[in-house]
Amino acid sequence: GEDVEQSLFLSVREGDSSVINCTYTDSSSTYLYWYKQEPGAGLQLLTYIFSNMDMKQDQRLTVLLNKKDKHLSLRIADTQTGDSAIYFCAERGRGSTLGRLYFGRGTQLTVWP
Amino acid sequence: DVKVTQSSRYLVKRTGEKVFLECVQDMDHENMFWYRQDPGLGLRLIYFSYDVKMKEKGDIPEGYSVSREKKERFSLILESASTNQTSMYLCASSTRKMRYNEQFFGPGTRLTVL
Numbered sequence: 120g121e122d123v124e125q126s127l128f129l130s131v132r133e134g135d136s137s138v139i140n141c142t143y144t145d146s147s148s149t150y151l152y153w154y155k156q157e158p159g160a161g162l163q164l165l166t167y168i169f170s171n172m173d174m175k176q177d178q179r180l181t182v183l184l185n186k187k188d189k190h191l192s193l194r195i196a197d198t199q200t201g202d203s204a205i206y207f208c209a210e211r212g213r214g215s216t217l218g219r220l221y222f223g224r225g226t227q228l229t230v231w232p
Numbered sequence: 233d234v235k236v237t238q239s240s241r242y243l244v245k246r247t248g249e250k251v252f253l254e255c256v257q258d259m260d261h262e263n264m265f266w267y268r269q270d271p272g273l274g275l276r277l278i279y280f281s282y283d284v285k286m287k288e289k290g291d292i293p294e295g296y297s298v299s300r301e302k303k304e305r306f307s308l309i310l311e312s313a314s315t316n317q318t319s320m321y322l323c324a325s326s327t328r329k330m331r332y333n334e335q336f337f338g339p340g341t342r343l344t345v346l
Binding site (some may be wrong): 127150152157160161162163164165167169207211217218219220223224225 | 236262263265271272274275277280282288322324326327328331333334335336337338339340
């Protein structure tokens with residue numbers, strides 16, 4: 120089945136940029152997503168990118184997609200303490216007609232003041 | 233405002249009890265999902281449903297069953313709870329009318345089985 124990998128922890132200082140990386144195995148992925156989970160809450164969609172795009176920018180967030188290497192990254196500029204959360208990478212394969220997504224294990228981002 | 237609600241935020245049950253976790257969405261979504269979340273293991277899909285009375289096994293269905301009698305409600309059942317089912321349970325829903333299939337999540341139920 121599909122496999123999505125990401126590192127478990129990342130620590131940065133407030134004001135620095137954060138880069139969270141993800142690799143996936145399904146070359147037929149159509150959409151790739153970044154979800155954010157704040158303490159004690161469910162997941163919330165942060166951003167997504169369609170597979171025919173290389174980059175997507177939304178305010179402080181930049182998503183880069185390298186389809187050849189099956190690599191997805193999320194860059195958060197000017198990281199704030201409120202960005203501390205778990206970030207999940209997810210992908211939807213071409214066969215996922217029923218809306219199933221495959222999630223990575225999540226990266227715990229800690230932002231130090 | 234889209235909403236997925238779960239019946240309890242915290243639940244404590246004893247080994248062997250039958251446990252019902254309820255999830256309700258108010259967005260008329262066709263798809264609904266149950267996940268469990270454990271530290272270091274991320275989200276693992278237990279079951280999902282793409283229509284009323286329809287269900288599909290996820291990656292870890294053993295020890296669980298589900299029921300979807302109405303479109304807005306998806307129940308997860310632990311027939312005989314065991315301590316290894318202590319976990320955070322997350323429900324989600326999505327619609328096939330949206331091309332990018334965003335899943336909307338509930339706040340989660342933290343279940344402790346003693």
